Amino acid sequence: MTIEQWTIERILNWTQGHFEKVRPDSPRLDAELLLAYVLDCPRLDLYLRADQPLNEKERGAYRELVLQRAAGCPIAYLTGEKDFWSLTLEVSKATLIPRPDTETLVETSVEKILKWQQTHPEATCNIAELGTGTAAIPLALCAELQNLNIISVDCSAETLTVAARNLERYQNLLAPRNNSLKLVESDLFSAIEPAANLDFIISNPPYIPTETISGFSLLKLLPVFLYPDVELGLLCLLQVSRTRNPFLLSNMQ
Secondary structure, X not given: OOHHHOXXXXXXXXXXXXXXXXXXXXXXXXXXXXXXXXHOOOHHHHHHOOOOEOOHHHHHXXXXXXXXXXXXXXXXXXXXXXXXXXXXXXXXXXXXXXXXXXXXXXXXHHHHHHHHHHHOOOOOEEEXXXXXXXXXXXXXXXXXXXXXXXEEEEOOHHHHHHHXXXXXXXXXXXXXXXOEEEEEEOOOOOOOOHHHOEOEEEEOOOEOOHHHHOOOOOHHHOOOOOEOOHHHHHHHHHXXXXXOHHHEOOOOO
16 A cells, blocks of 8 residues: 555544544544544544545654554543533643533533522622633633633642633633633632632532542543542542631522
C-alpha cells in the first residue's frame, strides 16, 4: 500500500477496527474526534473530504494520539477540550474532565435558584461553588440564569489557570446577563469571608470508588488532588456542611 492510499476514510476505518479491540466503548467516535482534532476541522468534514490523503505530518500526529488513546488516555486530555452543557471547555491534566452526571447537579441547581429568584425578584443570588475545576458548573449556571454573583474556589492554582481561560472564553455569559464569577484559590471556605452572605453552596468533589482504585489504569493521568474514595469525597461534603454556618443567610440552601 502506498502512502497516498491512507485517505481519511481508510484511516478512520482502520482506527475504528483497532479501537474495537482495545477501547470498545465508542471506537468510531474516538477515531473521528482525534482525526478532526489533528486536521483542525469539524467531524462532518471528515466525510466531505473522505478521499483526501493524509500527509506524513498528519499521519504521525494522528498515530501518536491513537497510541495514547489505546493506552487509556481520555479523549478530552488528548484534544484539550470537553463539551459540557452548552459549553466547550478547555481541560488539561491539571483538571478533572467534567462528567455527564455533573449536568444533573446543574439541572437541580438551576431549578432551585429559579425558585429562589421567584421569591427574590430584585435580588442578586450569592453562590459559593467549591472545587470548581474547569469552572464547568458556574459557567453552566451563568448560561441559564441571570443576576448571579458566584465565588468559585479551588485548592490548585494550576487548575484555576485553566478555569480562568474558560471564564475568558465565555465573558458573554457574565456582564450582559448581570452575572459575576470570581475564581479564588482556597481550600473550601478558607479564603471566603463570612460576610459573603451566601444563598447557595454548590459542590461536586472528585472521587473514585475504593473497589476500583487499585486497578484504575488512568490514576497516573489524574490530578493528585483526586479524592481516592467515595468515603473521602463524602467527608469533603461533610466538612462543607460543618463549616458553612458562618457564611449563610438563614434561608440559604
